[in-house]
Amino acid sequence: MxxxxxxxxLYAELSRRKNSGQSIGFVPTMGALHLGHQSLxxxxxxxxxxxxxxxxxxxxxxxxxxxxxxYPNPIAKDIDMLxxxxxxxxxxxxxxxVYVPGVEHEDxxxxxxxxxxxxxxxxxxxQGVAKVVKRFFEVIQPTRAYFGQKDFQQTVVVDHxxxxxxxxxxxxxxxxxxxxxxxxxxxxxxxxxxxxxxxAAFIYKSLLKFKERxxxxxxxxxxxxxxxxxxxxxxxxxxxxxCVDGVTLNEVTQLEDAAYVAALTVVKYDDVRLLDNIIxxxxx
Ligand code: PAF
Numbered sequence: 693m694x695x696x697x698x699x700x701x702l703y704a705e706l707s708r709r710k711n712s713g714q715s716i717g718f719v720p721t722m723g724a725l726h727l728g729h730q731s732l733x734x735x736x737x738x739x740x741x742x743x744x745x746x747x748x749x750x751x752x753x754x755x756x757x758x759x760x761x762x763y764p765n766p767i768a769k770d771i772d773m774l775x776x777x778x779x780x781x782x783x784x785x786x787x788x789x790v791y792v793p794g795v796e797h798e799d800x801x802x803x804x805x806x807x808x809x810x811x812x813x814x815x816x817x818x819q820g821v822a823k824v825v826k827r828f829f830e831v832i833q834p835t836r837a838y839f840g841q842k843d844f845q846q847t848v849v850v851d852h853x854x855x856x857x858x859x860x861x862x863x864x865x866x867x868x869x870x871x872x873x874x875x876x877x878x879x880x881x882x883x884x885x886x887x888x889x890x891x892a893a894f895i896y897k898s899l900l901k902f903k904e905r906x907x908x909x910x911x912x913x914x915x916x917x918x919x920x921x922x923x924x925x926x927x928x929x930x931x932x933x934x935c936v937d938g939v940t941l942n943e944v945t946q947l948e949d950a951a952y953v954a955a956l957t958v959v960k961y962d963d964v965r966l967l968d969n970i971i972x973x974x975x976x
Pocket of ligand 1: 720721722748750753821824825843846
């Protein structure tokens, strides 16, 4: 595995590979790699000639400084995992390589998708994500980019960004990988004690039950029951539970409102924000 710190050198190397006809798969990460990342990397390896992984804890997407400071950063362990998976290139830049001093990074037109749901809870987060992903896409010029469905809203924002910038990149959204009891894998899970991780499976179980209920009750009734359950769990603080059109992210009140519908939720459990979602319908 070759490790690049310089954006210019990486650009030169990947331009050479692309010009010789190679396809490039790209998996962006903020490190603290887990089996969810591994599944994205393996998928990229199976579909591309070269797989690039980036590890960069992007300061622009943190609205809470303590969250940034406490973000796990086990780089040696991450490098071992990337070598084990057989990743070709790691991009591990410093902040200056990503946000070049003196270069303006203006806000992007995210059609308001950055301001709702997760964006309302974490102001500036999706502008930060869009800016860093745009910069990575320009440097890496991937044929395919791999994102996990766990961050559902992020995948919709990235899809929008690719269209907005007319980039010739295929977005590949990969299924959520879960811990044995059902908690969606996330770098932030590290902050939960083992026993709490098992208990946190109530989130996924409630999503599965919600999906079942939607088919014999109205979406609103099913939602009320699920919200009541989620707010009754000791130590859990429900931030939001919303059903959305999976293309526009607009809230829907009935399954018939859109061809692609997902339920998105965030529950703060033991002071850790846990995101999860489930696809209710996909008739695109
Ligand atoms: O999903 C993440 O880990 C981050 O939001 C991403 C896509 C690497 C951008 O910093």
